[in-house]
Amino acid sequence: MKKQLLTPLALLPLLVAAQAPNFTVTGKIGHLNAPAKVYFDYMDDGKSKSDSAFVKDGAFRFTGHTSPYSYVRMGLSHDGSGKQRAVYGGDVIYFYMGKEKVKIQSADSLIHATISGSKVNEEYNAYNRFIGGTIMELTKAVNIAFSSGTAAQQKDTAYFQTIDKQYRQNIANRATKQIEFAQQYPNSYFSVIALSEAGGMKGVSSVETLYNNLSEELRNTDPGKELAQRINAAHTIVEGATAPAFxxxxxxxxxxxxxxxxxxxxxxxxxxxxxxxxxxxxxxxxxxxxxxxxxxxxxxxxxxxxxxxxxxxxxxxxxxxxxxxxxxxxxxxxxxxxxxxxxxxxxxxxxxxxxxxxxxxxxxxxxxxxxxxxxxx
Missing domain, CATH: 3.40.30.10 (Glutaredoxin)
Structure with a gap:
């Protein structure tokens, strides 16, 4: 009887420790003060988590629990106008982090900030250099290219189609490079990300063999499991098949x-x-x-x-x-x-x-x- 009572109690420290904070993000953006506020969203093993903090003399700090690779969106509302404006049309950055002490620093804004202290984010940056940049970077480039045209050109359908064609070609080239990345670096976490995105462009059947060649550890990450579900859906959720119950x-x-x-x-x-x-x-x-x-x-x-x-x-x-x-x-x-x-x-x-x-x-x-x-x- 005593053993049965003590066993659950003995497990409590382990359960608490499992969710103990394992990352810290500290920031310094000039000398901003409230109502300036930072909004912090990240993924922890497939679960979305959010936090926020007012800025005091430019400083803010977040801490919490994350998986070894976590995608982050951070938005800064300079005037206190709220999260929606900050993350969808304002000062926003995206990066990866792990169980690390990350520092973000800039004189005026998040978008101009340097990120240090994260080997995970350095790996992410190297991956993006290999594939030709993020979707957001390619989108920004095409918007700049369009804006550089004269007023007459911007009203010309042919001019728009030329720029749009180049943009779509850049996206296609990026997907090809993502497959190359997965071939060359099958032990990288970002090979899972690469195959997931490339599969969305080229169809999951085009990445299935490469996915099966990844290690069990990578396939068992949340992005790995999600890609496995999409591969399975491509084979099973077709006309004439019974829709999966839920x-x-x-x-x-x-x-x-x-x-x-x-x-x-x-x-x-x-x-x-x-x-x-x-x-x-x-x-x-x-x-x-x-x-x-x-x-x-x-x-x-x-x-x-x-x-x-x-x-x-x-x-x-x-x-x-x-x-x-x-x-x-x-x-x-x-x-x-x-x-x-x-x-x-x-x-x-x-x-x-x-x-x-x-x-x-x-x-x-x-x-x-x-x-x-x-x-x-």
Missing amino acids: TQNNINGQPVTLNSYRGKYVLLEFWASWCSPCRAENPNLRKQYAQYKDKGFEVLGVSLDDDKQKWAQAIEADQLPWTHVSDLKGWNNEVGRLYGIRAVPASFLLNPEGKIIGINLRGETLNNKLATIWPQE
């Missing part, structure tokens, strides 16, 4: 199962409140839902949001009467990963037996498909 909570926290829709046609719709194309399609979905719901048609929305309030506001604003589910893990939504989702909107039309009979149907394509199921009398 359970996820609705907006009220109640579990909803896909199998509960058997006997009806259901559109499994992956979307998010921040996705403009998704929101643009919602009026058409409302129309089709109203037309066919009494004949056995349902829509099940799976949101890739990570903010419940924004998710709920979008449902209300767009007047979406069907059931919605989410685990509020953003791109790490478990159903999204199960179905290999890398972009939204994405959808799968299922028949009453749960088999996939259409993929990424929207607009008139969806309307025509539903009209073949229920011809107008």
Whole structure:
């Protein structure tokens, strides 16, 4: 009896130690003071974590627990106008870190800051030099190229098409270099990242062999597991296959199962409140839902949001009467990963037996498909 009581207590120090802080990020940005505020978002083994801190005489500090490789987004609101403006249109940087003491320093802004103390980020920078830069760097370069044109050129469709063609070629070249990186450095964590991104460009079948050649340790990282799910989805989530079963909570926290829709046609719709194309399609979905719901048609929305309030506001604003589910893990939504989702909107039309009979149907394509199921009398 005593042994049974003592064993759980003896484990408590180990459990606490497992989540003990293992990184520190300190910053010094000039002599800024409140209301200037820094917003800190990072991934810890597939789980999104967030923190924030006011700046005092330019200084700020974060500490916490992270996996050996963690992707970070840091935004600075100079005037206290909030996180959204800071990270989506303001002073923002992205970097990698590990279990390290990281220092960020600049005279005026995050975007001009130097990052030191992180071997993980140095490895990330070397990877980016090999592949030709980050997507954000390539996007910035194309915007500069477009802006360098005269007013007349910027109104010229041919001028835009020339710059756009070069941008797309640079993205394609980057994907090719990512595959080369994975071939040359199969023991690097960034080979997993490279194959994941290249697979999104060239199709996951193009990177499957290289992925299988990675070490078990790399394949068991969260990005490695996510890529494995996408590879599996490419083979199994196809027209004629049975859609994978899942359970996820609705907006009220109640579990909803896909199998509960058997006997009806259901559109499994992956979307998010921040996705403009998704929101643009919602009026058409409302129309089709109203037309066919009494004949056995349902829509099940799976949101890739990570903010419940924004998710709920979008449902209300767009007047979406069907059931919605989410685990509020953003791109790490478990159903999204199960179905290999890398972009939204994405959808799968299922028949009453749960088999996939259409993929990424929207607009008139969806309307025509539903009209073949229920011809107008």
